[in-house]
Amino acid sequence: MSERQHILDQATRLRAKVQAAQVAAHVGMPQVVAIASGKGGVGKSNVAVNVACTLGRLGKRTLLFDADFGLGNTDILLGIMPKFTLADVVSDGCPLADVVEALPHGVSLLPAGSGKVAVANADSLVMEGIYYELEQFTRGFDVVVLDTGAGIGDRVLDALLLADRVLIVTTPDPTSLTDSYATIKILTQRDATKQFGVIVNMVANQRQGEDVFAQLAHVAKKYLGLTLESWGIIPLDPRLQQAVRRQQPVVECFPGTIASLALQQIARRVAGQTAPAAPRSLRDLCRQWLYGAGSAAQPTVLQPTLVPAPVETPAANASRSTMTIHA
Numbered sequence: 001m002s003e004r005q006h007i008l009d010q011a012t013r014l015r016a017k018v019q020a021a022q023v024a025a026h027v028g029m030p031q032v033v034a035i036a037s038g039k040g041g042v043g044k045s046n047v048a049v050n051v052a053c054t055l056g057r058l059g060k061r062t063l064l065f066d067a068d069f070g071l072g073n074t075d076i077l078l079g080i081m082p083k084f085t086l087a088d089v090v091s092d093g094c095p096l097a098d099v100v101e102a103l104p105h106g107v108s109l110l111p112a113g114s115g116k117v118a119v120a121n122a123d124s125l126v127m128e129g130i131y132y133e134l135e136q137f138t139r140g141f142d143v144v145v146l147d148t149g150a151g152i153g154d155r156v157l158d159a160l161l162l163a164d165r166v167l168i169v170t171t172p173d174p175t176s177l178t179d180s181y182a183t184i185k186i187l188t189q190r191d192a193t194k195q196f197g198v199i200v201n202m203v204a205n206q207r208q209g210e211d212v213f214a215q216l217a218h219v220a221k222k223y224l225g226l227t228l229e230s231w232g233i234i235p236l237d238p239r240l241q242q243a244v245r246r247q248q249p250v251v252e253c254f255p256g257t258i259a260s261l262a263l264q265q266i267a268r269r270v271a272g273q274t275a276p277a278a279p280r281s282l283r284d285l286c287r288q289w290l291y292g293a294g295s296a297a298q299p300t301v302l303q304p305t306l307v308p309a310p311v312e313t314p315a316a317n318a319s320r321s322t323m324t325i326h327a
C-alpha cells in the first residue's frame with residue numbers, strides 16, 4: 001500500500017469515528033421547532049399552543065417552551081396559573097424541573113411569565129446557563145415547540161437560533177409580510193443553514209393564503225437564495241377567538257372547526273419530521289452566538305428591502321397582498 005493510500009485510509013477511519021461520536025451525542029435530542037414572526041399579534045402563540053397540544057395527542061412527548069421572555073402568555077391561552085416561571089429560574093436559580101407544568105396528553109409547559117423584567121433583561125451568562133440546563137432537560141422529549149416574541153431583538157434571535165426549523169407566521173397584511181421577510185433575512189445572516197417554513201394565518205380563503213406564501217417565497221428565493229416551504233394556511237376563524245376567550249386551545253374545544261383542522265395538519269407534519277441528522281449542541285450554539293467564537297455568522301450584506309406596494313383598492317387588498325422590492 002502506498003503511503004498516500006495509507007494516509008487516506010487513516011483519514012477515512014478518523015472521519016467515521018468522529019461521525020459515530022457525534023451521532024451518539026445526538027441520541028435523545030428532540031426536534032426543536034420555533035414559531036416566529038416579524039410583526040406581533042399574528043397568531044404565533046395560538047399556533048404554538050395548538051400544535052403542541054395536537055402533538056401530545058399524537059403521542060409525541062412535547063415541551064412547549066414559552067420563549068416570549070417577559071411577555072409570555074401561553075399559560076393564559078391554556079387557562080393555567082403556573083406556580084413558577086422562567087423568571088424564578090433567572091432570579092432565584094429555581095430548577096427547570098420545578099417550573100415545568102404538566103398538561104394533558106403528556107405535554108409539558110415551560111412558562112415564561114408576563115411582566116417579569118428578570119427574564120427580559122437576563123444577561124448572556126445567565127441565559128447560557130438556562131439553555132445548558134434546558135439541553136439536559138429536553139433529552140426526554142420528542143419535540144420542543146418554542147413560542148417566541150415578536151420582532152428581532154437579541155433574546156428572540158437567541159431562541160430562534162436554537163431551533164432546527166423556524167416556522168414564520170405571517171398574515172396577508174403587507175406589514176406582516178415585510179416583517180417576515182426581514183426576520184428571515186436577519187436569521188439567515190446569522191445562520192445560513194436555518195430551515196424556514198411559512199404559516200399564513202388569518203386568511204379569507206385558501207387562494208389568498210397561497211398568494212401570500214408565493215410572494216414571500218419569491219422574494220426569499222430571489223434576494224436570499226432561500227427556498228421556503230409552505231407549512232400551512234390557517235383561515236380567519238371566529239371559533240379560535242372564542243377559544244382564546246375561553247382560555248382553551250381551539251383544537252381542544254372546537255376540534256372540527258376550520259382553524260383546528262389546519263393546526264392539526266401542521267402538527268402532523270411536525271410529528272412526521274425527525275431531529276436533524278447533523279448533531280448540534282445547544283451549549284455550543286449558545287457560545288457561538290453569545291461570544292462569536294467560531295461563529296458561522298456571515299458579514300452583513302446590503303440587501304434589498306421589501307416594502308409593500310401601494311394598496312390599489314380596499315376590495316383588492318382584502319383578497320390579496322402585494323409587495324415590491326426596493327433595492
Ligand SMILES: Nc1ncnc2c1ncn2[C@@H]1O[C@H](COP(=O)(O)OP(=O)(O)OP(=O)(O)O)[C@@H](O)[C@H]1O
Pocket residue numbers: 037039040041042043044045046047068148149150201202234235236237238240241244259
Ligand atoms: N386564525 C385565526 N382566526 C381568528 N383570529 C385569530 C387567528 N389567529 C389569531 N387570531 C387572533 O389574534 C390574536 C393574537 O394571537 P396570538 O396571541 O397567538 O398572536 P402572537 O403572534 O402570539 O402575538 P404576540 O406577538 O403579542 O406574542 C388572538 O387572540 C386571536 O384573537
Ligand SMILES: [Mg+2]
Pocket residue numbers: 044045046068073147148149
Ligand atoms: Mg405570542
